[in-house]
Amino acid sequence: xxxxxxxxxxxxxxxxxxxxxxxxxxxxxxxxxxxxxxxxxxxxxxxxxxxxxxxxxxxxxxxxxxxxxxxxxxxxxxxxxxxxxxxxxxxxxxxxxxxxxxxxxxxxxxxxxxxxxxxxxxxxxxxxxxxxxxxxxxxxxxxxxxxxxxxxxxxxxxxxxxxxxxxxxxxxxxxxxxxxxxxxxxxxxxxxxxxxxxxxxxxxxxxxxxxxxxxxxxxxxxxxxxxxxxxxxxxxxxxxxxxxxxxxxxxxxxxxxxxxxxxxxxxxxxxxxxxxxxxxxxxxxxxxxxxxxxxxxxxxxxxxxxxxxxxxxxxxxxxxxxxxxxxxxxxxxxxxxxxxxxxxxxxxxxxxxxxxxxxxxxxxxxxxxxxxxxxxxxxxxxxxxxxxxxxxxxxxxxxxxxxxxxxxxxxxxxxxxxxxxxxxxxxxxxxxxxxxxxxxxxxxxxxxxxxxxxxxxxxxxxxxxxxxxxxxxxxxxxxxxxxxxxxxxxxxxxxxxxxxxxxxxxxxxxxxxxxxxxxxxxxxxxxxxxxxxxxxxxxxxxxxxxxxxxxxxxxxxxxxxxxxxxxxxxxxxxxxxxxxxxxxxxxxxxxxxxxxxxxxxxxxxxxxxxxxxxxxxxxxxxxxxxxxxxxxxxxxxxxxxxxxxxxxxxxxxxxxxxxxxxxxxxxxxxxxxxxxxxxxxxxxxxxxxxxxxxxxxxxxxxxxxxxxxxxxxxxxxxxxxxxxxxxxxxxxxxxxxxxxxxxxxxxxxxxxxxxxxxxxxxxxxxxxxxxxxxxxxxxxxxxxxxxxxxxxxxxxxxxxxxxxxxxxxxxxxxxxxxxxxxxxxxxxxxxxxxxxxxxxxxxxxxxxxxxxxxxxxxxxxxxxxxxxxxxxxxxxxxxxxxxxxxxxxxxxxxxxxxxxxxxxxxxxxxxxxxxxxxxxxxxxxxxxxxxxxxxxxxxxxxxxxxx
Numbered sequence: 001x002x003x004x005x006x007x008x009x010x011x012x013x014x015x016x017x018x019x020x021x022x023x024x025x026x027x028x029x030x031x032x033x034x035x036x037x038x039x040x041x042x043x044x045x046x047x048x049x050x051x052x053x054x055x056x057x058x059x060x061x062x063x064x065x066x067x068x069x070x071x072x073x074x075x076x077x078x079x080x081x082x083x084x085x086x087x088x089x090x091x092x093x094x095x096x097x098x099x100x101x102x103x104x105x106x107x108x109x110x111x112x113x114x115x116x117x118x119x120x121x122x123x124x125x126x127x128x129x130x131x132x133x134x135x136x137x138x139x140x141x142x143x144x145x146x147x148x149x150x151x152x153x154x155x156x157x158x159x160x161x162x163x164x165x166x167x168x169x170x171x172x173x174x175x176x177x178x179x180x181x182x183x184x185x186x187x188x189x190x191x192x193x194x195x196x197x198x199x200x201x202x203x204x205x206x207x208x209x210x211x212x213x214x215x216x217x218x219x220x221x222x223x224x225x226x227x228x229x230x231x232x233x234x235x236x237x238x239x240x241x242x243x244x245x246x247x248x249x250x251x252x253x254x255x256x257x258x259x260x261x262x263x264x265x266x267x268x269x270x271x272x273x274x275x276x277x278x279x280x281x282x283x284x285x286x287x288x289x290x291x292x293x294x295x296x297x298x299x300x301x302x303x304x305x306x307x308x309x310x311x312x313x314x315x316x317x318x319x320x321x322x323x324x325x326x327x328x329x330x331x332x333x334x335x336x337x338x339x340x341x342x343x344x345x346x347x348x349x350x351x352x353x354x355x356x357x358x359x360x361x362x363x364x365x366x367x368x369x370x371x372x373x374x375x376x377x378x379x380x381x382x383x384x385x386x387x388x389x390x391x392x393x394x395x396x397x398x399x400x401x402x403x404x405x406x407x408x409x410x411x412x413x414x415x416x417x418x419x420x421x422x423x424x425x426x427x428x429x430x431x432x433x434x435x436x437x438x439x440x441x442x443x444x445x446x447x448x449x450x451x452x453x454x455x456x457x458x459x460x461x462x463x464x465x466x467x468x469x470x471x472x473x474x475x476x477x478x479x480x481x482x483x484x485x486x487x488x489x490x491x492x493x494x495x496x497x498x499x500x501x502x503x504x505x506x507x508x509x510x511x512x513x514x515x516x517x518x519x520x521x522x523x524x525x526x527x528x529x530x531x532x533x534x535x536x537x538x539x540x541x542x543x544x545x546x547x548x549x550x551x552x553x554x555x556x557x558x559x560x561x562x563x564x565x566x567x568x569x570x571x572x573x574x575x576x577x578x579x580x581x582x583x584x585x586x587x588x589x590x591x592x593x594x595x596x597x598x599x600x601x602x603x604x605x606x607x608x609x610x611x612x613x614x615x616x617x618x619x620x621x622x623x624x625x626x627x628x629x630x631x632x633x634x635x636x637x638x639x640x641x642x643x644x645x646x647x648x649x650x651x652x653x654x655x656x657x658x659x660x661x662x663x664x665x666x667x668x669x670x671x672x673x674x675x676x677x678x679x680x681x682x683x684x685x686x687x688x689x690x691x692x693x694x695x696x697x698x699x700x701x702x703x704x705x706x707x708x709x710x711x712x713x714x715x716x717x718x719x720x721x722x723x724x725x726x727x728x729x730x731x732x733x734x735x736x737x738x739x740x741x742x743x744x745x746x747x748x749x750x751x752x753x754x755x756x757x758x759x760x761x762x763x764x765x766x767x768x769x770x771x772x773x774x775x776x777x778x779x780x781x782x783x784x785x786x787x788x789x790x791x792x793x794x795x796x797x798x799x800x801x802x803x804x805x806x807x808x809x810x811x812x813x814x815x816x817x818x819x820x821x822x823x824x825x826x827x828x829x830x831x832x833x834x835x836x837x838x839x840x841x842x843x844x845x846x847x848x849x850x851x852x853x854x855x856x857x858x859x860x861x862x863x864x865x866x867x868x869x870x871x872x873x874x875x876x877x878x879x880x881x882x883x884x885x886x887x888x889x890x891x892x893x894x895x896x897x898x899x900x901x902x903x904x905x906x907x908x909x910x911x912x913x914x915x916x917x918x919x920x921x922x923x924x925x926x927x928x929x930x931x932x933x934x935x936x937x938x939x940x941x942x943x944x945x946x947x
Contacts, residue, residue, distance in 0.1 A: 005184040012051070017322045018451065021160075025132065025319070028053075028629075029305050037304045038290045038312070041272075041673055043245065043280040057113035058245055058278050059167065059213075060104075062097050062154075063120060063134055063389040065346075068424035069104050069112055072391035073097075073342040073633070077570075077610060078120060080353035080629030082136040082654035084694075085734045086758045087149040093349055094153020096342045098164035102153075102332040114318050115165045115211055116154060120148040121200050122174045122215075125677045128667055130177040130579045133387055133570065133629065137654030138678040138690065140195055141753045151207035157818045162210065162317050163329045168203055170198055170247060171234065172224060172231060176667050177579045181250075184218035184230035185670045186841045188831055190746070193781040195672055197229075201238060210242030210314055214276065214333075215249055216257075221843030223258050225250050226267070231275035240755025243277035243310040246493060250279040251289070264289035277307040338394040343633070350638035352732075352758075353628060356694040357607075357649035360623040364604065365645025365696060373411040375555040378565035379456050380591070380608045381743055382414050386636050387570035387610065393633045399565055399606065402636025406644050417557050417592040418457070420468065420546035425538060426519060433669055438470055438484040442528040442540075451484070453546065458572045459586025461796040463498045464489050474498065482526035493546070494571045499536045513854070520595045534591050549595060557599040559749035563643065564593050567609035570630050573940035574611065584662055590617060597621060606639060612688075620686060631743040645942035648696045648731035650758065652802065657688035673747060674836075679751035679803045691753070691802035697731035700724045700760070701807035704799055713790035713816035715775045719755065720801050721808065722940070724766040734758045735769050736800060738780065743793035745819045745863065746780055746834075751803055754778075773797075774812055782819055783832035791817035821865035821926055825947060830932075830940040833859040837893075842939060845910045850878070850941045853886075853934035858893045864928045868947040870919045873899060875943035877915055878906045884936040888919060891929045896922075905936045912941060919945065 010016045014028035025566040027747045031051060032040065039046050044131040047055040061067035065074040065082060075081060075093055084090070097116065103111040120134040121143060136143040147168070156163035173185035173196050186828050187196060203209045212234060215224040222228075225246050234240050238679040254260050254267035261267050268279065268289040279286045319327035336342070356364070376382065376399060384396035397405075404412040423430040429450035440711035444450050452468040465474040467484035473496045489496040497513040508519040510526075511534035519529045519538045529536060556562035566589040574580040584590070585607075594617065597603045604624045607613060618625055626649070628639060641647035656679050658664060663684055665675040676682050700723070707718035723733055737755035741748040755771035775790050784787040792815055800806040822828075830851040831841050838857040844850040851859060873888065886901040899919030932940070 003224050004261055015321060017326055021313065021316060025309050025316060029308050032524060033129040034301060037308060038287050038294075039300065040308055041279055041290055041304060042141040042286050043278055044283060045311070045887045054320070055110040056320070057111060058311070059117050060101065060113045061281065061389050062101065062116035062118040064224050065097060065391045067391045068106060070392055071338055071394045072100055073338055073346055074386070074391050074393055074631060075346050075349050076353045076632040077387060077503045077629040078135060079133050079137070079610060079654065080631065081349060081659045082142070082146055083355055083651040083654045084352040084630070084758070085142070086352055087145055088151035089349060089352060090146050091153035091905055092345050094150040094166070095156070096345050098154040098156065099332055100337050100342070101164045102329050103334045103337045106332070106334055112160070115167055115214060115314065117167045117169060118154070119150050119166065119168065119203070120170070121147050121168045121203060122170055123196055123199050123344070125175055125670070125672050126578045126664060126667055127583055127655060127658065128661070129175050130574045131576055134389065138656060139654070139753050140199035142654060144206070144856050147203040148207030149603055151203050151209045155208065155210065157177045158328060159316060161319050161327045161329060162314070165242065165314055165318065166203075166207070167211035167213050167245060168209050169213035170224070171200060171212055172215060172227070173219050173670055174215035174217055175670070177577050178667065180577075181216045181253050182259075184221050185666060185668075187220060187288065187670050188833070188841055189783050190781045190788070191671055191673060197233065200234070202350050204234065204240050209240070209316075212240065212244045214244065214246055214250065216247055218258060220841040220849045221636050222252050223252060223260055224326060225276055226260070226270045226274055228274055235275050235437055237465065242314050243307070244275050246271065246276050246280050247276040247391070248280045249257060249282070251279050252285060252586045252641045263292070265292035265296060265298060265518060269293040270877050272303050272307055277310040284812045306853070343399045346632055347634040347637060350628070350632040350634040351641055351647045352589070354638060354642050354649045354653050355627040355653055355692070356642070356649040357625040357692070358619060360574050363602070363624040364643060366643055368407050368644050371407065371410060371560045373559045374403060374407065374413075374778060376403055376412060376551045376565065377416045377556060377562055378418050378592060379418060380567050381563075381565035383417065384633070385630050387630060388492070388693050390631055396633050397636035399639050401480050402638075402640035403563070403643065406640040406646075408835045413555050413559070415552045416454065416456075416548060417552040418454050418548040419544050420454050420548070421542050421544050422452055423449070424449055424541050424543065425524070426497050430526070430540070432467065432469055432484055438467065438472060439481045440474065440483060442520055442524045442526070447543070457586060457588040458569055459588065460573055460581045461499050462572050463500055463560060464496050464569070464572070465498060470892065476516075476528050479530065480520055482528065486803060489569055490571060494575075495754070497572055499534060501537070503539055506543065507539050507541050509534050510540055511537055549592060552592060553595050556596040556603070559600060561604065562596050562600045562946070563600045563606060564596055565605050566593065567613075568611065579667060580611065582700050583612065583658060585613055585615060593618060593622065603642065608635070611707045612655050614651070614659055616659055616685060616687060645696065648729060648822070650693065650695055650732035650734055652691050652693040652734045653688055654690070656686050656690045658684060659685065659687045671816055680752055683750065689804035691734070691736050691804070692804065692843070693734070695731050697725050697727040697729045697732065697733070697763070698813050699733045700726045701799060704808035704810055706810065706812055710813040711775050711813065713775050713814065717773050717812060719771045719773055719797065719799070721769050723759070723761060723769055725761040725763055728763050729763060730760070730762045732758055732760050734801070736802060737771050738775075738798045738803060738806070739795050740798075741778070741780070741791065741795055744780065744791055748780065751798060753803070775816065778814060783834070784822050786832070789819060790814060792816045792818050812846070819862050822861055822865055824861065824930070824943075824945045826870065827942045827944050828861070829942045830859060834862040835860040844912070844939075844941045846876070846912055846941065848941065850939040853936070853940065855936050857934040859932045861930045865926045866921060866924050866928055866945070867926050869924045870921055870945045870947055872916055872946045873901065873919050873943060874914060875878060875901055876912055876941040877901070877903045878909050878912050878939040879903045879937070880905060880909055883927050884934065884938040886938065886940070887933045887935070889931040889933055890921070893931050893933050895931065909939055
């Protein structure tokens with residue numbers, strides 16, 4: 001007799017794990033009241049107790065480890081992870097992050113969410129960006145591959161359940177902090193499709209990311225939170241089936257910062273209809289706006305249902321509505337947080353991220369046996385800083401500690417190079433007050449009673465001071481008192497930053513992080529004078545009790561080797577909301593390196609930084625230079641392993657290191673093609689090229705070949721090369737494959753990454769490397785037909801150690817399309833120009849974009865077919881100024897004038913009108929350049945010539 005298995009009964013279909021996912025999701029959404037639906041549109045989704053639905057938080061920071069939840073395994077900053085060029089390692093890192101996310105979730109599921117706000121996919125076309133530390137570099141292919149791997153690690157390999165969910169950020173074109181909440185990135189179609197969108201496509205289509213966050217900025221005049229690309233491209237074209245969340249406070253920012261709408265109801269309605277599923281903003285204001293939008297019929301209940309299906313589809317797949325025994329990730333315990341195996345992955349990531357920038361005469365690795373005395377010098381030599389999106393370190397190993405442990409028994413000294421000082425005012429010294437906050441008071445009669453401080457100069461007028469009496473940093477934390485009470489230099493507002501305005505050689509005026517005056521009150525306490533600037537500060541006198549430079553020089557002079565640690569503090573002079581003032585090191589750090597090198601030619605420089613630096617003097621003079629990012633708990637061990645040869649470095653730069661900001665266009669210029677940004681278009685002499693990084697081993701490339709010499713536009717080719725380690729030391733090599741088009745209708749990159757692999761090769765051994773290339777990866781965006789196109793022609797493939805160190809090259813023939821001459825007899829969008837001067841891409845609410853011009857602006861369209869002749873031109877325009885004239889010229893902005901358009905005031909930027917003008921051309925031709933030369937401001941959406 002067969003045993004009958006009793007089926008479990010469920011009160012509601014959504015609780016039944018045997019039903020299809022969409023059936024369960026739809027059933028649950030159908031049971032919510034309208035008020036519940038509105039409330040659930042927010043980041044903090046409230047509990048629905050009658051249905052057994054728990055409160056849920058969308059979003060937890062996890063850029064390089066779980067942040068803000070207490071101690072967690074912490075990895076190098078993202079810029080460092082990108083320098084590993086190791087996809088399998090990034091998957092391991094993602095796995096550790098989501099494992100610990102599960103453990104934190106078990107602690108408190110209503111606060112510690114499982115949708116993780118990482119990775120940051122923004123393209124880093126400018127190293128001045130304050131958040132450069134958070135993203136993966138300047139190349140969309142590298143970024144796409146590495147973030148895809150991280151996403152896979154975060155989300156896990158189960159066919160249904162997610163371990164956690166990765167939220168890609170910030171869509172789109174978010175690469176400046178100045179005016180980020182109100183600015184608009186002007187991006188033409190080629191830059192958009194070949195660069196900015198390309199980076200996001202891979203982690204969705206290859207990585208399977210189930211969430212995304214929009215950016216604060218506008219793109220071509222439309223705030224990102226409202227941009228149609230969210231729905232049209234991410235959800236419909238790429239097939240993303242999860243949810244999209246707005247950035248913090250961005251919904252209200254549409255009115256407050258962008259001034260795009262007058263009422264929040266308009267903003268929220270437009271956001272929801274364009275694909276935003278969850279609002280990260282004030283709960284009361286958001287729900288009020290949604291109710292108002294419903295009342296005004298700007299949005300309907302069905303629109304809310306669509307959004308909620310997206311968010312709850314993810315919640316189902318996180319296992320919230322299934323029995324725990326069904327979900328393999330529900331068993332993860334809290335004990336895994338800061339597990340030793342996780343620390344080992346962090347240590348490996350730290351080592352693999354280190355880039356050997358220079359190694360003249362093989363100065364590195366240092367010989368432990370031959371060195372007796374080492375001087376560790378510099379402000380970053382004995383500290384590990386965390387950035388804004390770091391968790392609390394479970395432990396840290398500083399560079400000094402790592403080196404001291406590495407060569408135990410040898411003499412290792414540390415000198416920061418910072419001055420130690422006392423302060424006084426009017427003959428009285430500054431001391432620390434008796435209460436627990438240790439306020440600074442100028443009431444001590446003699447120097448022996450004075451408080452002693454170590455003063456760090458971070459450049460550009462920014463200093464920090466640490467009390468040598470209690471170990472705390474001087475801060476204006478309460479915005480009232482100046483006190484030595486901060487445990488670290490940290491915070492959204494970095495109140496440990498001090499500004500010193502010199503009055504004489506030793507006298508200065510002190511102001512706070514936000515330039516408020518610091519004065520002495522009646523009790524001689526140093527107080528913040530709110531509302532007054534540094535000009536009103538009390539004068540203080542600085543007396544040096546230990547000259548940091550002199551001590552560093554003395555130590556270096558007496559040592560076998562001097563190792564100077566320089567770089568940035570992750571929250572000073574460049575962070576979220578603050579772009580960098582320059583790309584150089586702080587002047588004091590440059591000077592420290594130079595003075596040390598004068599007395600000890602055996603000087604190594606280690607740059608610990610969140611960004612590329614213009615270290616021109618260092619590159620010219622210092623024999624050995626390393627770069628690594630901040631953030632890893634194993635920082636000191638990793639550096640010492642590389643310095644003394646226990647690890648063979650193979651990190652590669654994820655960004656071009658420029659020689660000067662003079663080599664960069666304006667920070668807000670998003671056109672990488674015309675601006676010659678990144679290794680793809682930069683044609684000057686860089687300091688270090690993209691992909692650069694040396695090894696202690698030497699590698700030789702040979703037998704570079706294709707599986708086929710000719711493919712079609714839908715084909716694929718396998719590229720193979722032999723790489724031999726010709727040295728006596730085993731190590732990793734990062735094989736990099738680039739290509740360039742030899743014949744194109746458009747200006748194409750000088751070279752472009754299309755494949756890479758980090759591989760370990762034993763000394764004297766050879767490995768066969770195989771990389772697959774799809775013809776579709778060679779595509780260009782064809783502005784003449786609004787589509788990706790693989791052009792027929794020859795392509796040169798280059799393989800080697802960096803974008804500038806190419807070993808071998810071969811040509812491949814591709815049979816694709818021949819782009820036809822431009823047909824301007826059909827409606828042609830103005831943004832699809834071939835070249836331009838002084839124009840901005842803006843919004844056109846009739847559809848697509850418009851081009852905004854000013855006096856002297858022009859647009860050029862090349863290879864135009866006018867074989868049918870022309871008699872007139874018709875254009876869709878708007879104008880809010882006096883009548884503007886657009887002249888039409890042949891071949892050159894000052895070439896033969898063949899016609900003109902007069903555009904009168906249309907009464908508003910979005911009040912579009914069609915205007916016509918006569919055109920006369922002497923000879924018809926198939927290959928003509930047409931210039932639209934503008935005599936003032938006008939908005940041009942599209943045009944067509946009439947024969």
